[in-house]
Amino acid sequence: MIIHLVSECEAGKFGEDCTETCHCLDDVACDRVTGHCPNDTCAGGWVGEICQDRPCSEAPCQNDGTCLDTPEEGPDYYTCTCTEGWEGTDCDEEIDECASDPCQNGGTCTDAFAEYACACTDKYEGDNCEVEIPGAGEDGGSAG
Ligand SMILES: [Ca+2]
Numbered sequence: 001m002i003i004h005l006v007s008e009c010e011a012g013k014f015g016e017d018c019t020e021t022c023h024c025l026d027d028v029a030c031d032r033v034t035g036h037c038p039n040d041t042c043a044g045g046w047v048g049e050i051c052q053d054r055p056c057s058e059a060p061c062q063n064d065g066t067c068l069d070t071p072e073e074g075p076d077y078y079t080c081t082c083t084e085g086w087e088g089t090d091c092d093e094e095i096d097e098c099a100s101d102p103c104q105n106g107g108t109c110t111d112a113f114a115e116y117a118c119a120c121t122d123k124y125e126g127d128n129c130e131v132e133i134p135g136a137g138e139d140g141g142s143a144g
Pocket of ligand 1: 094095096097111112113114115
């Protein structure tokens with residue numbers, strides 16, 4: 001008796017017609033029937049139960065970031081384009097707008113979402129404390 005088994009797929013293929021391609025780590029052959037990779041370890045750029053999905057299918061980009069599969073680039077094999085105020089591989093880090101030290105002339109920076117605020121010294125004003133207040137260099141500003 002001759003039984004044609006799906007296990008006769010060539011290495012690296014699986015499925016009823018041997019048309020599905022395995023994407024296992026180090027090109028190890030997957031299960032010829034189910035497509036499962038040994039230890040469920042996928043090759044770079046492939047994810048999912050049987051390593052047939054691209055990383056973006058798992059929506060890795062947080063905070064409404066846009067995901068683009070970039071299989072040639074690694075090591076994460078996807079690139080997130082973040083919305084305003086967010087950064088990081090998965091757009092899960094809130095940008096510290098004070099990191100660039102935008103407040104001039106001794107002003108104190110306070111980080112906020114997608115913006116920052118400068119608290120200026122008595123002698124300066126402006127968004128970045130870049131404007132010197134006329135006459136502020138003189139003593140006694142409390143006249144009035
Ligand atoms: Ca911020």
